Amino acid sequence: MEACGLQPRPSPMPSGLSHVTERFAHVQTHAVRLFERSEDFRELCEEYGACVEAAKGLEASGPQREPLRREYAALRLRLEGEILRYLKESSGP
Numbered sequence: 758m759e760a761c762g763l764q765p766r767p768s769p770m771p772s773g774l775s776h777v778t779e780r781f782a783h784v785q786t787h788a789v790r791l792f793e794r795s796e797d798f799r800e801l802c803e804e805y806g807a808c809v810e811a812a813k814g815l816e817a818s819g820p821q822r823e824p825l826r827r828e829y830a831a832l833r834l835r836l837e838g839e840i841l842r843y844l845k846e847s848s849g850p
Contacts, residue, residue: 770789771792771803772803772810773799773803773804773806774792774802776802776805776806777805777806777840780837781840781844788802788840791843791844795847798847801836801839801840801843802840805833805836805837808832811829812833
């Protein structure tokens with residue numbers, strides 16, 4: 758590509774990280790740095806992204822899926838708390 762004068766595009770942000778940075782835009786820079794350094798944080802972001810996507814998939818489902826939607830909503834809140842705690846603990850005192 759460079760021979761044609763085109764520069765390679767940067768790779769897109771991983772899905773899990775993009776969900777985290779959309780939800781917590783105020784810590785985007787810190788989240789991206791931590792994602793690059795920490796396998797545990799990457800896994801947490803991936804879990805969060807999968808949860809968000811599953812919950813979106815259930816939004817249009819009927820009332821019989823309401824208990825499952827509530828479970829995903831609770832899981833999402835728990836993961837958000839873990840993400841914020843991880844970000845806070847990694848930023849130092």
